[in-house]
Amino acid sequence: MIDSKRVTLFLGHYGSGKTNVALNYALYLKNKGLKTAVYDLDIVNPYFRTLDGKSILDKEGIRLVVSRFANSNVDLPSLPSEAYAIIDDKTSHAVVDVGGDDRGALALGRYLPEIKKENNYEMLLVANKYRPETRTIEGLIEIKEEIERVTGTLFTGVVNNSNLGRETTEETVLSSIDFMQKFCDITKLPLKFTCVKRELSSIIIKDNKILPMDLIKYGSWQ
């Protein structure tokens, strides 16, 4: 069982898989019987958004708050006013998908003072060892520190989302464990959980909690 706080913020390197992790984590909370909402604060990428998973969230009764311009032709880095519910609606768990890198993390600024005041949050670094810029510990530390500088907030944990897309095998996941553990040891951050696509989710990783992932399919060209 992954222990959860009321607010979970997913941040990380551009393309580290934050959107898929956030959607699956929201489904996980919902399955635990918790009222849950997903907030999409991505101001960096107009393609491939939480909106692609909307039908799944609707079916599960998970509220999705996303800019009305996401996936449209309006390339505008805007945030919906309903996003204040992250801090205002304390009856609901909030899963927050933040845009990539330090540029994306900027969007979190206006909500952070309240989130920190309530002090019932996790700020999680989503990391994929198979992304070229985070395949070394140094690269990962660089991204972590850039985001912490911009947000003025320290991460509270790490999510291992190491994958090679559709070519992910058991071996892909297993060979990322030592790397992530080493990163966690150096940064003194706990490894919160490891994401594994559902077909592989029976693999046993010592001392690791698993989040089984149902991947959101983005198009008919895969």
Next chain:
Amino acid sequence: MAEKVLMKGNEALAEAAIMAGCKHYVGYPITPQTEIAAYMSKRMPKIDGLFLQAESEIAAINMVIGVSSSGHRAMTSSSSPGISLKSEGISYLAGCELPALIVNVQRGGPGLGGIQPSQSDYFQATKGGGHGDYKLIVLAPASVQEMVDLTFKGFDLADKYRMQTMILTDGTIGQMMEPVSLEKGILNEYDKSWATNGTRGKRERNIINSLSLDAQELEQWNINRFEKYKVIEENEVMYEEFMMDDAEICIVAFGISSRVSKNAIMEARKQGIKVGMIRPITLWPFPKKALLKAADKVKAFISVELSMGQMIEDVELAIKCKKPVLLCNRTGGVIMTPDEVLEKIKEADKIGGND
């Protein structure tokens, strides 16, 4: 083989360019190609290269003329409206016979259009978007891996023929993430004794110019350039054949449309319809011979493309209108579904057999 990594198409293309020895990137941001510029801005300083965000697309392409004149590998990238702005400079590159790599991550048009994927710059790329008698070598990747492979190929062809290569891709391939092996591709050295990189008092000066004061001379330049184009048409055509051995219907599609088409072909085959695909990898030179050969075997062609129907004209010309060519298309940023392609395959299947 290099260990696989997970990359966006745009990032993979940028990294491949650096691996291919490009140390000069000049560009200007526009969705959906901005990751190329963003990636270059991070990587170029680390390899002692140059990243320069120009004041406009027009400035960027003119800086490419400068870099290339000095004999270095040069590239720029943009998306559709930005390529229109660069067209004047591309024509100058052609007139000066300067090698360069130009990347177009297409979005919907015309005008400012939209930011979603499109293939409606086919005419602009293959028929010449700028003025004058010239051609570009046009490469169309259909995967993140091909973004890497064709970047190496593109630089090589540009240097080999003193030509301009365009990588014509689209927003989806630029934005999507796939596992990729960052293998070094072709890295041939070509003679660049034409470059204006300083005589050091040891040779006659070189002149790079697209202006001629004499009409006869300008005509001769054009004739010479087209002799070169003939050699390229003879030697550099690339395409992929997919399930064509027993095919009665031939889909012609490139880039993202070819991926949707493959899914439709698999489904049609399950339903007993013999359909295959010829996927042009070079849009110019176009795989005319392969299509003409297929015209003797199949009863119909389907051009699947994200435009109002542009490549279809080249298909009809290539097969000399021997067989009917149907069009399956979406435009404005919408991608066709495999079901829509399947419907068109069924329509083509109703056409009578070989006569």
